[in-house]
Amino acid sequence: MKKIFLLLIVLSIPFHYACREIKVTYSESGKTVHMAVDQILKVELPGNTSTGNDWRQIAYNDSVIIRQGKPNYMLADDRMGSPGVYYFRFKAIAAGSSKLVMEYGSKYDSKKEALKTFELDIVIVQP
Numbered sequence: 001m002k003k004i005f006l007l008l009i010v011l012s013i014p015f016h017y018a019c020r021e022i023k024v025t026y027s028e029s030g031k032t033v034h035m036a037v038d039q040i041l042k043v044e045l046p047g048n049t050s051t052g053n054d055w056r057q058i059a060y061n062d063s064v065i066i067r068q069g070k071p072n073y074m075l076a077d078d079r080m081g082s083p084g085v086y087y088f089r090f091k092a093i094a095a096g097s098s099k100l101v102m103e104y105g106s107k108y109d110s111k112k113e114a115l116k117t118f119e120l121d122i123v124i125v126q127p
Helices: 002-019
Strands: 022-025 032-036 040-047 053-059 065-067 072-075 084-092 096-106 116-125
Touching: 022 032, 040 053, 040 096, 040 116, 053 084
Parallel strands: 022 040, 032 116
Antiparallel strands: 040 084, 053 096, 065 084, 072 084, 096 116
């Protein structure tokens, strides 16, 4: 009985891993992330809304990942003008790959050069 119980626990580990949310930050720009279908990717990027800049020009392959809801922004502290963090969520919907590219720059003039760029290669597999 103990052997069967232990075997069930070991076999269930991949299923628990597939349900987890994967978190990436700006420091991981340029890296590759591996996901399973139905897994959530949470992207945390620094920014400051009081400067008139925003994460814009978000490009990805929407046949394999989709954005979940609107981005959230949280201040680092209560001081006026302090920087914060933007949170974006993407869900893997099909096996395949996508490059996620995001630019940080003026939210009023998209023709201005980006101040920062975030890129991530995403590989999605069927669990």
